[in-house]
Amino acid sequence: MKTAVIQFPGSNCDEDAVKAVVATTGEAADLVWYTEEKLDDYDLVIVPGGFSYGDYLRAGAIARFSPVMKAVQDHARKGKYVLGICNGFQILTEAGLLPGALRHNESLMFQSMTLGLVVENAATKFTHHYDSGETIRIPIAHGEGNYFADEATLRSLEANDQIVFRYANGENPNGSVADIAGIINDKGNVLGMMPHPERAVSELLGSTDGKRLFTSILTSWRDAHGRA
Amino acid sequence: MAAHEPSIEQVKSEKIYRQFGLTDAEYDRIVELIGRMPNYVETGIFSVLWSEHCSYKSSKPVLRRFPTDGPQVLQGPGENAGIVDIGDGQAVVFKIESHNHPTAIEPYQGAATGVGGIIRDIFTMGARPVALLNSLRFGPLDDKRNRYLFGHSVAGIGGYGNCIGIPTVGGEVVFDERYSQNPLVNAMCVGLIDQGQIAKGYASGVGNPVLVVGAKTGRDGIHGATFASAEDPHEKERSAVQVGDPFMEKLLMEACLELIATGKVVGIQDMGAAGLTSSSAEMASRAGSGLTMDVTKVPRREEGMTAYEIMLSESQERMLVVMQQGEEHIAFDIFEKWGLEATVIGNVTDDGMLRVLDDDGIAAEIPVTALVDEAPVLSRPSLRPGYLDELLPSPRAWQVEDYGQALHTLLSTPTIASKAWVYHQYDALVRTETFVPPGSDAAVVGVPGTKKALALVTDGNGRQVYLNPEQGGAMAVAEAARNLVVTGAKPLAVTDCLNYGNPEKLDVFYQFETSAQGISEACRVFETPVISGNVSLYNESRGVDIYPTPVIGMVGLLEDVAHITTSKWKAAENPLYLLGDLQKGIDGGLGGSEFLRAFAIDQALLYQLPEFDLAEEKQIQDACLLAIHKGFIAAAHDVSDGGLLVALAEMAIDGGLGANLTLTKWDLNEASLASLFFGEAPSRIVVEVHRDKEEAFLKWIRQTGTSHLRLGEVTRDAVLRVSSDDGVLLEASVDSLKNAWQGAIPAWMN
Amino acid sequence: MEFQAKINVTLKDSVLDPQGKAVTHALHALHYESVSDVRIGKYMEVRLEAESAVKATELVHGMCEELLTNPVIEKYSFELVEVVS
Missing domain, CATH: 3.90.650.10 (PurM-like C-terminal domain)
Structure with missing residues (x-):
């Protein structure tokens, strides 16, 4: 499995994502500059966290017009995997790859802490190494992570099991509707989440609960490609 | 000369230099040094370089007593930041700096630009910044204004560090009445570097091009350095607030690190306090060279800026770079990739003059030695305050x-x-290298690719220093070392931020020199030399001085993360x-x-x-x-x-x-x-x-x-x-x- | 012709505005109890060249929908004035 981690001006979790992929899957990961127009060689594209274009205007609003985002759209259309983390999730919603939008945290404060996430759907290509209903500990760090979707969209997210992660009871840090922390598209190949699984991959970092996200993706890819 | 600027005669007859904080005696000394009366631009340049903020004229005699050497020290005070050997060809680069006065006026931007400034000091040395810490002091929270200053300072610190992607891993916050009108915001940045990559602020090599890189220059913060040294809050307000742009700095940091890695950079320096003036004079001074700069070539954000304004602007996120002659294109290419400007504005000379050109020819021409080496040094009088002898x-x-x-x-x-x-x-x-996050005695960040880690801390207790300046100073160092030790680290070296009241008061100066004495003694005992730092004086308002508040930033080494x-x-x-x-x-x-x-x-x-x-x-x-x-x-x-x-x-x-x-x-x-x-x-x-x-x-x-x-x-x-x-x-x-x-x-x- | 568009972007009425809510509370605390609601938005000034006011209006709608707002949560309005130099 080959992974591309997109680098926008202002991305700052790009190298962390590369490190985490290599450490958890043993597979290669490249940094790909935002002007790149082709991602054909890659199986997984990670849109990492950070402050692309300073998050000026709205988080993710400017990055979505980068040349590389056309290639990310194509990649997703082909059914290949796209993972958006934090700012990456914001970019994917701005780009229309995922429904809804992310507003300023209800507290109006940036919030950074490790908290509980409930794995709502452990049947996705990104989460099948978790147990359904399991609570995992993953760090968050964002100022605009307050997920919003209108009633109709929410109903369809619920109906299609597209809500993958929710903040554990009482731990919603930002006011997200329905405690939503991460969602997947209806085709099941694009996941966006505010928490940072790449920050929870070793005992030294305080949690290893993020590992299984990356290993889930690897085995999904291997299963699809008939490799052991 | 730009229209409406006072003439050479007016500067003298109307004593315009006084508005810039120069005394009559200092003005006379300038005339003596350059052999003529300075014009308006030259007077402005002298005033910022001879300000307390840039010249350390009150504190220099005291700072000279700090131990600054040790087998581990690769760079002591005098550069943008100090450097300490951590073995295996790697080194840690760190410094702490105050941004107290700007924070008192506009807490969000004041604190944010403090963080931005200290980060630039670290990557200017060629180091990758890996951690930030902050030592903060505010008045009690039952007061609305104090809550405002506290809340917005914290938001500003977070806003800058979070965006640029450097973890804020530690620090301290203390609340006391003495800081009600004078909050303290001291920001520390720590970076890692391969010893072969160290860059310094030298403008050497006759003919080498001088470049301004990064953000455009506007009228922000003109005379910030001068007013940072003034006690009257209305004076302080006259210095325009600088606004930070962490996104710009992120790009500038990546571009500068990429540029330094090419090995084609002769010297590089942050344009901090007093902007182009201090960066150019200091780079020339260190190299014993001169610089000629055409300010009309400096990319500007506003129209109609004069040589005076361009030289004294404190616009953020800018650097001054000297490249090897003929290698300018490397800088142009790298900065273009990051969407930034890099512009040649002049070159290095061997005549020892800081020469500023504008449309009308020479706007200023001053010997670098007069600006830097001849800056006044004051031996301020001190007197042991009576309260110390009345303690029970x-x-x-x-x-x-x-x-x-x-x-x-x-x-x-x-x-x-x-x-x-x-x-x-x-x-x-x-x-993803923070192994001990905020909330413990000291923070720990890993050294990538090794078993090693750095332990980081800031400590200072103003009330204790007030009650016993010498012992309090020593205790601050001891507590910092103790916090590293309990985390499993061996203390390596110190950066200090010395926050005091008005040094013209005899008792305040006594607190300053005596607590510095205590710091020195303790640094000798713990074998932690002072490798960088900053002095902030005139932290007083309405006649009340802050507690003498030396803040000790200390870095320790863990040879093995298993010791955490x-x-x-x-x-x-x-x-x-x-x-x-x-x-x-x-x-x-x-x-x-x-x-x-x-x-x-x-x-x-x-x-x-x-x-x-x-x-x-x-x-x-x-x-x-x-x-x-x-x-x-x-x-x-x-x-x-x-x-x-x-x-x-x-x-x-x-x-x-x-x-x-x-x-x-x-x-x-x-x-x-x-x-x-x-x-x-x-x-x-x-x-x-x-x-x-x-x-x-x-x-x-x-x-x-x-x-x-x-x-x-x-x-x-x-x-x-x-x-x-x-x-x-x-x-x-x-x-x-x-x-x-x-x-x-x-x-x-x- | 040169125009200036004065664009206001606000959250849709159906979307909670945490900043507006905070300011409402703050105003109440300052004894402006008569304030019933505050909505906070963004104000932008865009200068542009266009053949006519009609064309300029079309362009501004385009940029608002494509970049300047996120239609999932935001709405906009603007006023167009010709810049006479």
Whole structure:
């Protein structure tokens, strides 16, 4: 499995994502500059966290017009995997790859802490190494992570099991509707989440609960490609 | 000369130089040095370089006494930041700097640009910034203006560090009346570098091109450096507020690091205080060269800017770079990739002149030596303040009705209370190398690709320095070292931020030079030379000076991440020991303590500090560090603000465990209990020992001759219980202690 | 012709505005109890060249829908004035 981690001006979790992929899957990961127009060689594209274009205007609003985002759209259309983390999730919603939008945290404060996430759907290509209903500990760090979707969209997210992660009871840090922390598209190949699984991959970092996200993706890819 | 600018004669006859903070004597000295009367632009240039902020004219004679050398020091004071060897061809680069005055005017931008400035100091050296810390002081939170300053400063610090992607891993926040009008924001940045990559601020090599890179220049912050040195708040307000752009700085940082890595950079310097003026003069001064710069080539954000304004602008996120001749295109290409400007504005000369050209020809021409080497040095008079000789002996006895209640009250004092409200606004984990996040004694960040890690801390206790400048200065260094040691790290070196009141007052200058003396002595004992730092004077308003507040930033090295030790209790039944002399702790009394401030504020400044012995402190720290390296220790925490019970409570809260403590060996009378529980005598550490290693620990600790006392054991039952022969002295549920500790600051701020 | 578009972007009425809510509370605390609601938005000034006011209006609608707002949560309005130099 080959992974591309997109680098926008202002991305700052790009190298962390590369490190985490290599450490958890043993597979290669490249940094790909935002002007790149082709991602054909890659199986997984990670849109990492950070402050692309300073998050000026709205988080993710400017990055979505980068040349590389056309290639990310194509990649997703082909059914290949796209993972958006934090700012990456914001970019994917701005780009229309995922429904809804992310507003300023209800507290109006940036919030950074490790908290509980409930794995709502452990049947996705990104989460099948978790147990359904399991609570995992993953760090968050964002100022605009307050997920919003209108009633109709929410109903369809619920109906299609597209809500993958929710903040554990009482731990919603930002006011997200329905405690939503991460969602997947209806085709099941694009996941966006505010928490940072790449920050929870070793005992030294305080949690290893993020590992299984990356290993889930690897085995999904291997299963699809008939490799052991 | 630009239209409307005063003439050479007017500068003299109307004494315009006085508006810039130059004295008549300084003006006369300038005339003598350059052999003629300076024009308006030249007067402006002299005034900023000769300001306290840039010239350190009051503090220089004092700073010269700091120990700055050691086998580990690769770069001492005088560059953008200091550098220390950490082995394997790698080095750590660090510095702390104040942004107090800008924060008092506009807390969000003041604090944010303080962070931006210190980050530039680190990557200018070629180092990758890996961590930020902040030492903050505000007035009490019951005042609305203080809450505003505190809340917005914290947001500004987070806003900058979070965006640029450097984790904010530690620091401290202290609240006291003395900082009500004068908040302190001291920001520290730490970077890592391969020793072969070190860049310096040298403008050498005749003909080499000089480039301005990064953001465009506007009219912001003109004379910021001059007014930072003024005490009148209205004066301070006259300096325009600079606005930070962390996104721009992120790009600038990546571009500069990429550029330095090419090896084609001759010298590079941040344009901080006094912008182009100080960066160009300092780079030429270090190299013994001259510079000619055409200011019309500097990319500008506003129209109609004069040479004067361009030279003195403090627009943020800019650097001055000297490239090897003919290699300019490398800079152009790299900066274009990052969407930034890089413009040649002049070149290096060998005539020793700082020459500024504009459309009309030469706008300024001054010998660099006159600007830098000849900057005035003041030997300010000092006088020991009378209050120091009127202090009473530290009281041992204090009537306390209910120790549990008193502990709850202390834990909910904002200075002692949990700072989670603060650090939850900081991204502490980006870079995924933060192994001990904020909230412990010291933060720990890994050195990528090795088993090593750095422990980082800032410490300073202004009230203690006020009560005993020399001992207080030494105690600040000792506490910083102790915080590193309990984390498992060997202290390496110091950066200091020296915050004081008006140095023209005899007693303030006494506090300054005497506390610096204490810092020097302690740095010698701990073998932690001062490798960088900053002085902030005139922290006074309406005649009231802040406490003398030297802040010690210290970096330590862990050879192996396996040595990382935190303060939280790990397992029930593990024994707890106090390292350090308990009797001395009792005898030390309550002088200088948070307890007095909380329960008898009118007496908080009446008493002497507990005694302090540097040799004893060093011995206890050495023993603790070795005990950690030998694997005896499960948790360690230093006893500081609030005293022994607060230290124990913090360990309990963090670990979610309780403890049974029994004090039977001492002749404890009711009167001395307050001192035992809440006194802040230094040189004490609480350690949790692995119970299967207790015997080995004891055998070894006795050999070292370290004072130690078994306090009791950790319990699964989350209750903190202290008993003596006479029965239970205190019993408190850890949950209720936790609520008091965690709830205090949010209760004020939300 | 040169135009200036004065664009206001606000959250849709159905979307909670945490900043507006905070300011409402703050105003109440300052004894402006008569304030019933505050909505906070963004104000932008865009200068552009266009053949006519009609064309300029079309362009501004385009940029608002494509970049300047997120239609999932935001709405906009603007005023167009000709810049006479």
